Amino acid sequence: xxxxxxxxxxxxxxxxxxxxxxxxxxxxxxxxxxxxxxxxxxxxxxxxxxxxxxxxxxxxxxxxxxxxxxxxxxxxxxxxxxxxxxxxxxxxxxxxxxxxxxxxxxxxxxxxxxxxxxxxxxxxxxxxxxxxxxxxxxxxxxxxxxxxxxxxxxxxxxxxxxxxxxxxxxxxxxxxxxxxxxxxxxxxxxxxxxxxxxxxxxxxxxxxxxxxxxxxxxxxxxxxxxxxxxxxxxxxxxxxxxxxxxxxxxxxxxxxxxxxxxxxxxxxxxxx
Amino acid sequence: xxxxxxxxxxxxxxxxxxxxxxxxxxxxxxxxxxxxxxxxxxxxxxxxxxxxxxxxxxxxxxxxxxxxxxxxxxxxxxxxxxxxxxxxxxxxxxxxxxxxxxxxxxxxxxxxxxxxxxxxxxxxxxxxxxxxxxxxxxxxxxxxxxxxxxxxxxxxxxxxxxxxxxxxxx
Numbered sequence: 001x002x003x004x005x006x007x008x009x010x011x012x013x014x015x016x017x018x019x020x021x022x023x024x025x026x027x028x029x030x031x032x033x034x035x036x037x038x039x040x041x042x043x044x045x046x047x048x049x050x051x052x053x054x055x056x057x058x059x060x061x062x063x064x065x066x067x068x069x070x071x072x073x074x075x076x077x078x079x080x081x082x083x084x085x086x087x088x089x090x091x092x093x094x095x096x097x098x099x100x101x102x103x104x105x106x107x108x109x110x111x112x113x114x115x116x117x118x119x120x121x122x123x124x125x126x127x128x129x130x131x132x133x134x135x136x137x138x139x140x141x142x143x144x145x146x147x148x149x150x151x152x153x154x155x156x157x158x159x160x161x162x163x164x165x166x167x168x169x170x171x172x173x174x175x176x177x178x179x180x181x182x183x184x185x186x187x188x189x190x191x192x193x194x195x196x197x198x199x200x201x202x203x204x205x206x207x208x209x210x211x212x213x214x215x216x217x218x219x220x221x222x223x224x225x226x227x228x229x230x231x232x233x234x235x236x237x238x239x240x241x242x243x244x245x246x247x248x249x250x251x252x253x254x255x256x257x258x259x260x261x262x263x264x265x266x267x268x269x270x271x272x
Numbered sequence: 273x274x275x276x277x278x279x280x281x282x283x284x285x286x287x288x289x290x291x292x293x294x295x296x297x298x299x300x301x302x303x304x305x306x307x308x309x310x311x312x313x314x315x316x317x318x319x320x321x322x323x324x325x326x327x328x329x330x331x332x333x334x335x336x337x338x339x340x341x342x343x344x345x346x347x348x349x350x351x352x353x354x355x356x357x358x359x360x361x362x363x364x365x366x367x368x369x370x371x372x373x374x375x376x377x378x379x380x381x382x383x384x385x386x387x388x389x390x391x392x393x394x395x396x397x398x399x400x401x402x403x404x405x406x407x408x409x410x411x412x413x414x415x416x417x418x419x420x421x422x423x424x425x426x427x428x429x430x431x432x433x434x435x436x437x438x439x440x441x442x
Contacts, residue, residue, distance in 0.1 A: 017356040020331045024349035028405055031344045
């Protein structure tokens with residue numbers, strides 16, 4: 001027995017080491033099977049408050065990736081939104097009306113009379129002529145030319161563009177055109193002047209458009225005056241899209257656009 | 273003097289701890305493989321410090337580290353092992369005339385080559401214990417060895433960079 005104590009006194013360094021190792025290994029194996037027994041984890045108050053402070057700074061690093069994820073999720077939701085579908089009794093099926101594709105604007109002008117946007121998605125991504133371009137729920141333009149990997153869209157800021165629009169509150173429809181003067185403003189024509197309109201009334205795309213889905217915001221009424229000669233308003237609208245900073249866009253495909261156009265032209269031919 | 277020294281090493285430890293939990297824990301090299309820098313604290317302790325003190329401080333430093341990194345008690349086990357083998361490692365690289373008293377075993381006193389070898393050995397012991405207790409199996413020895421070698425290379429590089437950058441005039 002004496003020898004034993006003598007041994008311990010001489011080798012207390014090694015024994016202490018073994019003792020500490022045993023403690024560590026015990027904690028490790030117990031913690032592995034029954035987490036939280038020793039509170040050696042980040043779920044306790046001290047550690048979690050340190051980490052939440054840290055993540056409030058660190059989360060900025062991942063913002064770009066998060067944004068991409070959100071855009072993907074939005075596309076997903078938009079594609080499956082009930083507004084996109086219509087039940088057809090004869091087919092006994094719901095049919096899809098709109099499909100969405102995300103894209104980035106890679107070139108954009110605002111200083112000419114006829115402005116275009118170039119988009120990094122093309123025919124191989126499913127983009128076709130006549131698809132609508134929207135950004136954060138606001139109208140941007142219409143695709144007019146498609147190559148395999150890129151597409152060019154006619155911006156709303158183009159004297160040749162004309163979008164079927166309506167006043168959200170009263171449902172009266174007209175046409176939005178651009179006069180080529182200021183990239184923040186466009187004109188709305190064709191609203192009869194017996195209706196009461198107010199400043200900041202929202203102008204949205206109308207259901208008559210085969211390009212845009214119904215209810216996409218175009219802008220807000222800025223100033224309006226009555227024309228005496230033709231009983232229509234001339235309305236200056238403030239565009240909802242900031243064309244100077246448009247970056248992420250969604251391309252909206254009206255899956256029935258061609259069918260609608262075909263039947264309309266057929267009808268016109270018959271009655272001409 | 274003793275108190276001043278303790279405070280200094282307490283601050284070093286805090287800095288290494290922050291560096292580890294805020295930066296290196298978030299850079300995965302592979303499954304269960306991260307860069308570990310806390311070994312640097314044990315390497316830079318003065319040689320005169322009682323080895324039992326070193327052992328106990330390594331143990332508690334490891335516990336605090338584990339407290340923050342969700343790593344069970346792996347850092348504790350590994351750091352304690354490094355503290356145990358520390359006198360042996362320094363004995364291997366002892367100059368022929370012995371260590372001068374009052375000197376820190378830094379790269380500027382021992383020379384960079386010797387310091388790199390010392391930190392390689394210490395880090396390897398650290399990583400070996402770390403991954404052994406992580407996988408906890410003799411059958412997976414090859415995986416343990418492979419992981420340890422890989423992380424030792426990365427950790428030692430970072431340790432030496434940190435040492436040369438921040439402990440310059442010691």
